[in-house]
Amino acid sequence: MRSPAVAPQSAASTPRSPCTGETKSGAACQAFALPGRPFCLTHDPDRAADATAARSKGAAVSNRLRSIEGKRQKLDTVSALVEFTGGVIQDVLEGTVLPDVARVCLYGVSIQRQLLEASDLEQRLAALEAREPAQHPQKGQHQWGR
Numbered sequence: 001m002r003s004p005a006v007a008p009q010s011a012a013s014t015p016r017s018p019c020t021g022e023t024k025s026g027a028a029c030q031a032f033a034l035p036g037r038p039f040c041l042t043h044d045p046d047r048a049a050d051a052t053a054a055r056s057k058g059a060a061v062s063n064r065l066r067s068i069e070g071k072r073q074k075l076d077t078v079s080a081l082v083e084f085t086g087g088v089i090q091d092v093l094e095g096t097v098l099p100d101v102a103r104v105c106l107y108g109v110s111i112q113r114q115l116l117e118a119s120d121l122e123q124r125l126a127a128l129e130a131r132e133p134a135q136h137p138q139k140g141q142h143q144w145g146r
């Protein structure tokens with residue numbers, strides 16, 4: 001019944017049926033279906049799980065980045081440093097921050113503390129110097145006891 005001439009030809013031109021899925025706008029999907037499947041890569045429910053997983057993985061990464069951005073503290077006051085240091089210590093204990101990372105963070109905190117102290121000293125000196133001139137008589141005005 002089967003003609004041997006047709007078989008190789010139909011095998012070579014494996015029919016690529018169109019995807020039976022719909023786009024988000026409700027139009028018929030223009031993509032070809034996957035071999036042996038009624039849907040394209042986007043609309044295949046089996047593959048959709050993969051796509052969702054990939055998307056949510058990407059989302060998880062960007063969410064984590066966002067939360068780091070949100071967590072970014074100025075650390076320009078002693079109380080901010082205290083809070084940050086406490087957080088780092090807790091994170092290390094919980095295992096959410098690697099000890100090496102924590103070490104670098106705490107090193108940064110100690111530098112930050114020194115800078116804070118230095119700038120605090122600077123400000124106090126500047127304030128003192130601003131008051132100085134009025135309190136000191138100028139040279140050459142000591143004219144007592146000829």
Ligand SMILES: [Zn+2]
Binds near residue numbers: 020022029031041042
């Ligand atoms: Zn499709």
